[in-house]
Amino acid sequence: MLAAQRQEVILDRIRRTGAVRVADLVESLAVSDMTVRRDLDALEARGALRKVHGGAVARARTEEPGFAAKSALQEDEKHAIARAVAALVPPHGAVGLSGGTTTALVAGYLVDTPGLTVVTNSLPVAEVFHRAARPDRTVALTGGFRTPSDALVGPLALASIRGLNLDLLVLGVHGIQERAGFTTPNLLEAETDQALVEASGSLVVAADHSKWGTVGISTIVPLDRCDVLVTDDGLDPAARAVLGEHVGRLVLAEVGAAGRRPGDPGPENTEQREDPA
Incomplete structure (x- = not known):
């Protein structure tokens, strides 16, 4: 699975549940702990989620478009x-x-x-x-x-x-x-x-x-x-x-x-x- 595909899977899980755990992602995606953490870093840099200890959560939006x-x-x-x-x-x-x-x-x-x-x-x-x-x-x-x-x-x-x-x-x-x-x-x-x-x-x-x-x-x-x-x-x-x-x-x-x-x-x-x- 390509990095972009993995990241879409991660985002989909966060949309559905509000949070993901690194350990669960390692098991379900069959990749290393480091790979998952790199994906989370990339998604956080895009503003798509917020990293927390052991995983990530959905980012709460505070900006309000006109x-x-x-x-x-x-x-x-x-x-x-x-x-x-x-x-x-x-x-x-x-x-x-x-x-x-x-x-x-x-x-x-x-x-x-x-x-x-x-x-x-x-x-x-x-x-x-x-x-x-x-x-x-x-x-x-x-x-x-x-x-x-x-x-x-x-x-x-x-x-x-x-x-x-x-x-x-x-x-x-x-x-x-x-x-x-x-x-x-x-x-x-x-x-x-x-x-x-x-x-x-x-x-x-x-x-x-x-x-x-x-x-x-x-x-x-x-x-x-x-x-x-x-x-x-x-x-x-x-x-x-x-x-x-x-x-x-x-x-x-x-x-x-x-x-x-x-x-x-x-x-x-x-x-x-x-x-x-």
Whole structure:
């Protein structure tokens, strides 16, 4: 096995479990202790993991890209996910939408859903509904301090959310991992998202496949708390198996499926499928 192949195996194990031991890698990869340590050194130099005594652990992310930068990533996947999520939101309900680029796209697919009451701490989400100007909709934007992802957080946001009762929350996340759960690199955003989760009867997480294996510094909720995880069909089969054991329901949106984007003419055709894992 080439060094690059070994290192991908090591990274895959860290994505799934959060940590690896040198002794276990020596045995399973059938290489020397020194070879494993060189691989770990190389991966640490790339910022892919953090070495600890006897092994390595996933590196917790603390950097938070801006909303515009994240919007340009995995666009097709995010639109497919947003269409699938919107199909789960019933009319005339109370729904929460957290911050995030995918949840902002979800808002675009919900503008024609009648009778919604929307609670959000996301400035882009609120702007989407503001531009739609539907008289049969109520949109409540929390107060708070603005994060790089254009989410409002802090004491004012928490005060706005506590005491609410929402039917459903659509949650955007920075990372997903079996041990760490659903995570974010922003401590205050995690606290605000946790308040939204507590206020909601059902939790739908919207996250593209690239979030798998990424660990933010703060856990929002464990995987088992998620009622429905909507991701795309680019998710690795091993990740599908792990998530299928933890989340209530795993939905894979088909990226190549036909379906309009907000503003496109004609009816919408949302394609999605349940993962059998």
